[in-house]
Amino acid sequence: MKHNTTLTEQQLNQLIERYFNGDTTVDDEALLRRELAIDRWHTDVADEARFVLGYFSMAKPQVATRRASWARRLAAAACIGVLLAAGIVMLNARRGQCVAWVGGQPIDDQEQVMNLIASDLGNMGDASDELQQSMLNQLTITN
Amino acid sequence: MKRYIVIFMLCAYCAALWAQDGLAINALFDGRFKQSPTATEILVDGGKARAIGLDIYRSLTVTDMAQGKAIEQNVTHDGARAKSKEVEYRGGRLYYGFYELGLVRPVKTEKQARYRYVFYLNQSLANKTPQNRVTLIYMESKHGPEKIKQLIKK
Numbered sequence: 001m002k003h004n005t006t007l008t009e010q011q012l013n014q015l016i017e018r019y020f021n022g023d024t025t026v027d028d029e030a031l032l033r034r035e036l037a038i039d040r041w042h043t044d045v046a047d048e049a050r051f052v053l054g055y056f057s058m059a060k061p062q063v064a065t066r067r068a069s070w071a072r073r074l075a076a077a078a079c080i081g082v083l084l085a086a087g088i089v090m091l092n093a094r095r096g097q098c099v100a101w102v103g104g105q106p107i108d109d110q111e112q113v114m115n116l117i118a119s120d121l122g123n124m125g126d127a128s129d130e131l132q133q134s135m136l137n138q139l140t141i142t143n
Numbered sequence: 144m145k146r147y148i149v150i151f152m153l154c155a156y157c158a159a160l161w162a163q164d165g166l167a168i169n170a171l172f173d174g175r176f177k178q179s180p181t182a183t184e185i186l187v188d189g190g191k192a193r194a195i196g197l198d199i200y201r202s203l204t205v206t207d208m209a210q211g212k213a214i215e216q217n218v219t220h221d222g223a224r225a226k227s228k229e230v231e232y233r234g235g236r237l238y239y240g241f242y243e244l245g246l247v248r249p250v251k252t253e254k255q256a257r258y259r260y261v262f263y264l265n266q267s268l269a270n271k272t273p274q275n276r277v278t279l280i281y282m283e284s285k286h287g288p289e290k291i292k293q294l295i296k297k
Contacts, residue, residue, distance in 0.1 A: 096189015101177040116185055117195075120202055120278055124262045125295035127239040130270070131231045 007035055009043065016049045166244070167217040168261065168281060172201055181207040196290065198257055199283040204276060211265060211277030218242075218263045218279060225261075227288065238268040243288045257283050260291050 007015065015032050018024050024032065035041065036050050100107040100116055107113060176182035187200040205211050215237050222228055225242040232238060244259040262280040267273050284291060 096187065096191040096193075098187045098191040100183060100185040102183045103180045104178045106177075110191070113185060113187065116183065117187070117200065117202070120185075120204065120280060121295045123266065123278065124239075124241075124264055124280065127231075127264050127269075128229070128241065128292070128295055131229060131239055134231070
């Protein structure tokens with residue numbers, strides 16, 4: 001971006017000095033305000049003049065840009081991290097767990113775990129069959 | 144913005160509480176038996192559970208009969224509110240139980256419905272080859288009880 005300035009630094013400093021001495025005209029002050037509004041001038045003298053003239057928010061652009069850039073990068077990295085973590089959690093949830101603890105020992109071998117399940121379900125099936133048979137026997141007796 | 148975040152977190156917490164729904168047997172799966180030398184705990188969910196027609200399969204088997212008695216108490220507590228049940232008592236003790244506990248949570252459509260089931264077996268009361276062994280199985284599935292009972296048929 002090309003800054004539109006008509007003064008050199010020396011001329012600007014002279015203008016500021018005349019302003020503080022009360023030797024500036026209205027046009028001189030308007031020129032000074034225009035020059036200080038341009039973010040090219042970052043000397044102590046220019047910053048002091050800005051302060052006096054009320055340009056409180058005029059910060060050095062390079063630093064502000066650098067800070068904003070880092071903040072945006074950090075925010076972007078954080079968002080990506082959160083999305084990645086959420087994706088991993090969802091992937092694991094979809095895949096599911098298949099784990100057993102036998103006598104305090106963890107077992108994650110899927111075949112072993114499914115064999116344990118089959119054994120338990122088989123025992124339940126035997127008991128259920130017994131119950132069904134008992135009911136049939138009782139119904140038969142009552143008939 | 145902060146207010147909305149707090150409200151969202153409160154809603155998420157309440158939703159989690161609703162899903163647990165106060166079943167007594169939930170307390171048995173809090174991890175206390177994972178290190179027990181007399182217990183076997185199994186957890187299967189996600190894709191691996193769906194392969195056998197379930198959303199969740201959790202089981203607990205203990206050989207310590209004092210622990211078995213605690214399991215029986217929790218099962219009978221939850222079973223008292225069962226939608227349907229098949230139970231057999233022997234000598235005043237619960238020998239076998241199959242309980243249909245109803246929906247995991249309220250849903251708007253039948254397609255979203257997930258049902259809870261419990262199986263219980265105390266093999267110390269078996270007629271043939273009794274052994275000190277109590278098994279609790281908790282399942283969640285979209286299937287009805289008839290389909291679930293097919294899982295235990297050989």
